[in-house]
Amino acid sequence: MSSSTIVIKAPSKRRNNPIYAHASEVFLVTPGDVITEDADYMRGHGTYTNAGDEDNKLYASVAGVVERINKLVCVKALKTRYNGEVGDVVVGRIKEVQQKRWKVETNSRLDSTLQISSVNLPGGELRRRSAADELTMREYLKEGDLISAEVQQVHNDGMLSLHTRSLRYGKLGQGCCVVVSPSLIKRRKNHIHNLPCGATTILANNGYIWISITSGDACNEGDGGFNVNKEPVPLEEREVVCRLKNCIQCLAKSSVMLYDTSVLYAYESSLQYQVKEIMSEKVSLEIVNQTISLLEREKTGDG
Amino acid sequence: MSLFGNNLSDAEKCFIIHGIQDDFRTDGRSCDNYRTIELAVNVLTNTHGSSKVRLGNTELLVGVKVELGKPEKATPDEGRIEFHVDCSPNATPAAQRKAANKDFVNNIESMLVRTYANKIAIDLTSLCIIKGKMCWIVHVDVLILECGGNILDCTSLGVKSALQDTGIPRVVVKSGDEGEEEVELPDDPFDVQHISVNNVPILVTVSFVGTRHIIDATVEEESCCSASVVMGVTRRGRILGVRKQCGGSLNPETLVEMLEFGKKSGRQLHVALDKMLKSYEKGTTGYL
Numbered sequence: 312m313s314s315s316t317i318v319i320k321a322p323s324k325r326r327n328n329p330i331y332a333h334a335s336e337v338f339l340v341t342p343g344d345v346i347t348e349d350a351d352y353m354r355g356h357g358t359y360t361n362a363g364d365e366d367n368k369l370y371a372s373v374a375g376v377v378e379r380i381n382k383l384v385c386v387k388a389l390k391t392r393y394n395g396e397v398g399d400v401v402v403g404r405i406k407e408v409q410q411k412r413w414k415v416e417t418n419s420r421l422d423s424t425l426q427i428s429s430v431n432l433p434g435g436e437l438r439r440r441s442a443a444d445e446l447t448m449r450e451y452l453k454e455g456d457l458i459s460a461e462v463q464q465v466h467n468d469g470m471l472s473l474h475t476r477s478l479r480y481g482k483l484g485q486g487c488c489v490v491v492s493p494s495l496i497k498r499r500k501n502h503i504h505n506l507p508c509g510a511t512t513i514l515a516n517n518g519y520i521w522i523s524i525t526s527g528d529a530c531n532e533g534d535g536g537f538n539v540n541k542e543p544v545p546l547e548e549r550e551v552v553c554r555l556k557n558c559i560q561c562l563a564k565s566s567v568m569l570y571d572t573s574v575l576y577a578y579e580s581s582l583q584y585q586v587k588e589i590m591s592e593k594v595s596l597e598i599v600n601q602t603i604s605l606l607e608r609e610k611t612g613d614g
Numbered sequence: 615m616s617l618f619g620n621n622l623s624d625a626e627k628c629f630i631i632h633g634i635q636d637d638f639r640t641d642g643r644s645c646d647n648y649r650t651i652e653l654a655v656n657v658l659t660n661t662h663g664s665s666k667v668r669l670g671n672t673e674l675l676v677g678v679k680v681e682l683g684k685p686e687k688a689t690p691d692e693g694r695i696e697f698h699v700d701c702s703p704n705a706t707p708a709a710q711r712k713a714a715n716k717d718f719v720n721n722i723e724s725m726l727v728r729t730y731a732n733k734i735a736i737d738l739t740s741l742c743i744i745k746g747k748m749c750w751i752v753h754v755d756v757l758i759l760e761c762g763g764n765i766l767d768c769t770s771l772g773v774k775s776a777l778q779d780t781g782i783p784r785v786v787v788k789s790g791d792e793g794e795e796e797v798e799l800p801d802d803p804f805d806v807q808h809i810s811v812n813n814v815p816i817l818v819t820v821s822f823v824g825t826r827h828i829i830d831a832t833v834e835e836e837s838c839c840s841a842s843v844v845m846g847v848t849r850r851g852r853i854l855g856v857r858k859q860c861g862g863s864l865n866p867e868t869l870v871e872m873l874e875f876g877k878k879s880g881r882q883l884h885v886a887l888d889k890m891l892k893s894y895e896k897g898t899t900g901y902l
Contacts, residue, residue: 316886317648317651317882317883317885317886318648318650318651318886319651319652319653319771319886319887319889319890320650320651320652320653320890321652321653321654321890321894322652322653322654322666322668323652404621404623454621455621455622455623455624456623456624457623457625457626483623483625484625485625485626485628485629485632486625486626486629487626487629487640488626539624539625541624541625541628543632543635543636544629544632544633546636546638549629549632549633549636549638550638550642553633553638553639553640553641553642554642556640556641557641557642585642586638586641586642587641587642587643587644587647588642589642590641590642590649590650591650592650
């Protein structure tokens, strides 16, 4: 079998960006751009005013898209670190085991903390945390482990405290993690989706996306989810996970907002191709364009 | 070769290793597939030859500069080729640490030196101008812009294409006064001769993960790999220089299999690269 054809090509001159029908509605600014000279507007995130100015100009402090909510003007940065908010779903990687807490890397400016008192340890919710638990912290979560969690508190300096006191959250098992810009994740009511194709995705607010197969016994977690299944994943299910991974990477490369519908549309449009073909430029653009047209059709259909 | 130790959880590693066993890697490739390679030559105007390569997320820039110098005493009728590798601190977070960066760079440099340090790879006598007195010294500078796995293969592709692009001025040796020889540079900057790269090796890294071997490992796969073998392969399939990396052990039979596998992939790489460079010369416009 010699199916391996090596492709060497000249670099593409420009990235072919997908065409949006509503592109004119987007207002892009770079740092220092005047957003408005109207004094009525309120200064939101990513904007500033010059104190000495009489004309109350509002400037952008980051490069991104202007968003207006009534009188509040914000600029949402295109590429940024994650700024946490209470209640956000995040996926993070354990970086350090400390006394009574773990340090978690969550793509924010400072490492987040996960207190031992804010995780569900094996043996029920109301169990007392003893000194022995503190000594065996590494058995529950060790360096490199991935977890899903919720933001419990945002400190003054922007550092996050996380908690996993729900069966939805906890240690993550077999699957793939894709890292995208946090601004590409669309805020929704629910960020953990069991997709109909047989995979579960966590589109975490911090830009870490977790893709795994949907396990049947999700509720049956007497051990607090700390023991992960290490059985080989069957090939068909693995293909679904990898296909989703490639699709999400395609969408992210073309800066398409990520949420359950866009991911699912991309997955469906990719079905006619092999998984390894998705990453090629031509197929990737094809899938992205098809996804966008499906999304826009839905939008007009609703309105 | 997990040079900067990417930290994955056990379950993630498990997923990757089982995938490789099933011949279905996390990006859908099979064990013998390379990622798409993007390559451009003649990208820097201040060099004699240059190239830029992108392989997945790995990106690097190669510049070749030639200068006149004196041959080594031991080899009076040969020129020299010298490698210098640089890794941008932006290439990967760990490259910001100076010590790790240095180790990483030395590793690549020594592998390049090893595969080029023989008479087959490049005809050094063609770089000699006056025996014992003057020769061309070829400086190959590699700048690593981003690390996304499989840096060695990518480097050698860049070096080969940059060397092929290199034009050495066609100098004329004249006998001057008092028996001294004089070297005259041509007036026309395009009056150049190219270095013969027919036998230049390409490095192929074969990584052993779980129970199978793969080529073109990504960073994640590199952190799962127990042992890897790097070899320089010429167009004819000759192996120049082999190195084993990572701590794990290999069976003698596996090693032979891996060498054969690497040889096959190396030859295919050469064919693909030559095809691409030929079409490039035919009039594909330059990069930038």
